[in-house]
Amino acid sequence: SQQGEEDPQALSIQEGENATMNCSYKTSINNLQWYRQNSGRGLVHLILIRSNEREKHSGRLRVTLDTSKKSSSLLITASRAADTASYFCATVDSGGSNYKLTFGKGTLLTVNP
């Protein structure tokens, strides 16, 4: 079963706008990771946030984590056409294995030039 559930399922914005994607999960986690996938092939690791962190930044990316609500958000600022991709959140559960990633079904982001 999918642990993370992203919303929206699809998002279309204009270049320069900000894009926000959300992820909810069900269990206690060790960490949460965001990945990007272009054209249905390999995933690229974007950012990892640990369960004791609330916010993290990496370039134009900002990730927040609210463990009380079991949710995370990924913000991409000043979007570019090259940001067009599917974005997945993935969790590592704290109660089980410390390696198994459970992925959501992803948000398809389209950035229009």
Add this chain to the structure above:
Amino acid sequence: GAGVSQSPSNKVTEKGKDVELRCDPISGHTALYWYRQSLGQGLEFLIYFQGNSAPDKSGLPSDRFSAERTGGSVSTLTIQRTQQEDSAVYLCASSGGPYNEQFFGPGTRLTVL
């Protein structure tokens, strides 16, 4: 190598045939993972190798699926007597950091006719 590589990139086979998919992880990474991504199913964990430990095979969907990792490096995923529902992109990942940030290969797109 610089990243995770997989071969072949595409494989078309007939129902009932066996296929082998190969993964070369990042040099020095002790952990290796196989995932399957199919339409409507998202990313499914298949199997995990860590050093010399017994692999976690809990995600393999049937006994037609098997995987091995020789010498702690290259891994081969074998699907015997392929079925049409095996059609998917098979992704390999490796990790070596403390938080299991996973680095993915480009995937093998398997089509079973």
